[in-house]
Amino acid sequence: MKVVSPAGDFEITVNESTVEDDMIVIKGQMGVWDSKIYMSPTDVLQFGKIFLNPSVILYLIKAPFKSLF
Secondary structure, three states: OEEEEOOEEEEEEEEEEEEEOOEEEEEEEEOOEEEEEEEOHHHHHHHHHHHOOHHHHHHHHHHHHHOOO
16 A cells, blocks of 8 residues: 655555454554554444445456456
């Protein structure tokens, strides 16, 4: 994955996900830095709503076929 910001472009590698207390934790690396993203249940629902965009759903349906060509 890639983050593009005014501070620069950063590659992010997601390594694993776990649960701590009532939060989902996504662990990875951004460049040389270890990182953790903490998501509450509300954050997960909001993230899901963002991905219910028709263009994203269509892309996800097409993705397996694009990799064949």
